Amino acid sequence: MYRIEKDSLGEKQIPAEALYGIHSERARENFPGNSSFPVEWYKSVGITKLACYNTYKKFRTAAESKLRKDLPVKTIDNNILDALCAAAKEVSDGVHFDHFIIPALQGGAGTSINMNINEIITNLALLHTGHKCGEYTLIDPLEHSNIYQSTNDVIPTALTIAVMKLLQSLEEKINMLRQKVEELERKNMEKLRPGYTQMQAAAPSSFGILFSTYNEALSRDWWRVSKCSERIKQVNLGGGATGTGLSIPRFFIMEVVPELRNLTGLPIAHSENLSDATSNFDKWVEIHATLKAHAVNLEKISSDLRLLASDLSGNRTISIPDRQVGSSIMPGKINPVIPEFVISAAHKIYSNDVLISSLSGQGTLELNAYLPVIGSAVIESINLLISCNVTLLNNLFTGLIINETAGYEAVINSPSVTMALSPHVGYHKAAELARLMKDKKIDIFEANSILKLIDETKLKSILEPGNLLKLGFSLDDL
Numbered sequence: 001m002y003r004i005e006k007d008s009l010g011e012k013q014i015p016a017e018a019l020y021g022i023h024s025e026r027a028r029e030n031f032p033g034n035s036s037f038p039v040e041w042y043k044s045v046g047i048t049k050l051a052c053y054n055t056y057k058k059f060r061t062a063a064e065s066k067l068r069k070d071l072p073v074k075t076i077d078n079n080i081l082d083a084l085c086a087a088a089k090e091v092s093d094g095v096h097f098d099h100f101i102i103p104a105l106q107g108g109a110g111t112s113i114n115m116n117i118n119e120i121i122t123n124l125a126l127l128h129t130g131h132k133c134g135e136y137t138l139i140d141p142l143e144h145s146n147i148y149q150s151t152n153d154v155i156p157t158a159l160t161i162a163v164m165k166l167l168q169s170l171e172e173k174i175n176m177l178r179q180k181v182e183e184l185e186r187k188n189m190e191k192l193r194p195g196y197t198q199m200q201a202a203a204p205s206s207f208g209i210l211f212s213t214y215n216e217a218l219s220r221d222w223w224r225v226s227k228c229s230e231r232i233k234q235v236n237l238g239g240g241a242t243g244t245g246l247s248i249p250r251f252f253i254m255e256v257v258p259e260l261r262n263l264t265g266l267p268i269a270h271s272e273n274l275s276d277a278t279s280n281f282d283k284w285v286e287i288h289a290t291l292k293a294h295a296v297n298l299e300k301i302s303s304d305l306r307l308l309a310s311d312l313s314g315n316r317t318i319s320i321p322d323r324q325v326g327s328s329i330m331p332g333k334i335n336p337v338i339p340e341f342v343i344s345a346a347h348k349i350y351s352n353d354v355l356i357s358s359l360s361g362q363g364t365l366e367l368n369a370y371l372p373v374i375g376s377a378v379i380e381s382i383n384l385l386i387s388c389n390v391t392l393l394n395n396l397f398t399g400l401i402i403n404e405t406a407g408y409e410a411v412i413n414s415p416s417v418t419m420a421l422s423p424h425v426g427y428h429k430a431a432e433l434a435r436l437m438k439d440k441k442i443d444i445f446e447a448n449s450i451l452k453l454i455d456e457t458k459l460k461s462i463l464e465p466g467n468l469l470k471l472g473f474s475l476d477d478l
Contacts, residue, residue, distance in 0.1 A: 046091025
């Protein structure tokens with residue numbers, strides 16, 4: 001069963017029970033593909049429209065005493081408004097997403113997003129009032145569902161709402177991972193391991209110091225992400241097509257953002273320059289740079305642990321949890337799938353960063369036509385980072401094993417440990433000790449017993465974790 005819908009371009013058959021309509025169907029035909037549109041953005045359009053309908057109610061109430069029969073202002077009946085509000089609430093809850101039929105990759109600056117949701121809300125409102133889908137003479141997608149709205153203010157505002165909510169989740173997940181890393185830092189501060197520079201053994205370090213570098217990086221990420229909402233909180237809702245508010249009541253313009261703020265509980269604010277907020281997208285470039293920085297840190301952490309836990313490292317000082325059988329042909333093989341997932345996600349985020357930057361620069365005069373793909377990329381990056389933090393916490397840092405004995409043995413067998421003797425015997429004698437260790441493949445204690453450069457008791461004291469790891473030396477240490 002089908003119904004016939006019309007627009008200025010002609011007619012189309014639409015499935016009788018479909019909540020979408022002719023505008024959505026044309027978009028589906030024009031933008032073939034299956035790039036998934038973010039459900040978070042869909043939900044946020046619903047709550048943004050609910051704020052518009054609530055504000056319209058306030059406007060109508062405030063204006064009733066001034067409306068005269070000779071004015072061309074038509075008001076929407078209460079029963080229609082109530083049905084629109086109920087439908088918008090359903091969309092804000094994520095219901096009927098299967099009737100949102102256009103992909104993320106599209107043209108038109110988001111008009112297809114707006115119209116698809118206008119049609120869903122309209123047809124839901126029709127059903128709620130006892131009518132059939134498509135009876136637009138009663139409730140219309142443009143005259144009613146889109147009242148005092150433009151794609152150009154509703155869709156970017158909804159994106160801001162969606163992103164601010166996701167940023168709250170990301171901030172929480174970063175902190176949960178950071179707390180786990182901080183726990184490992186505290187527990188392993190004096191458990192020795194060799195440091196490495198340029199993938200060669202360097203000055204002695206500890207597992208706690210290694211985790212402290214991750215903790216500091218994640219702390220910076222946590223702080224930066226917590227500031228992102230402040231950088232994007234200004235929205236252009238009420239600005240209409242180009243931010244001038246043309247054809248929109250001034251009352252509506254002033255009241256709609258406070259209404260949306262009340263509905264969402266988010267600290268959004270009216271932009272002081274609605275035209276700027278409509279045409280310039282540098283705020284998305286700015287906050288995505290923060291997301292990219294976090295991806296860089298997660299990649300570095302994952303790469304380090306993958307290397308330290310690899311078979312290439314010989315006697316492993318760190319073991320990461322076995323998460324999956326690693327080969328369909330090699331029995332017993334276990335691969336570092338969690339670090340590989342995080343590294344892959346990080347590089348997807350880097351590619352999103354290029355896309356967001358380049359298409360934000362493609363905005364032309366009063367509008368940027370590429371909002372749908374820019375917004376989808378921002379949301380994808382945040383969701384990827386949330387996933388990375390969750391899996392690193394649950395599937396890598398939880399269950400990670402420190403091999404304290406292997407770490408200590410690696411330190412005393414590394415010629416680089418002789419660096420600790422330089423203040424006591426000088427560089428050249430320490431280098432002689434290092435060469436002997438390397439040539440004979442012996443540890444520092446055996447080498448010193450041959451060269452007798454320093455008293456054995458003194459050597460043991462120097463190589464105590466507390467002495468190796470303290471910041472510099474004092475003359476009393478000598």
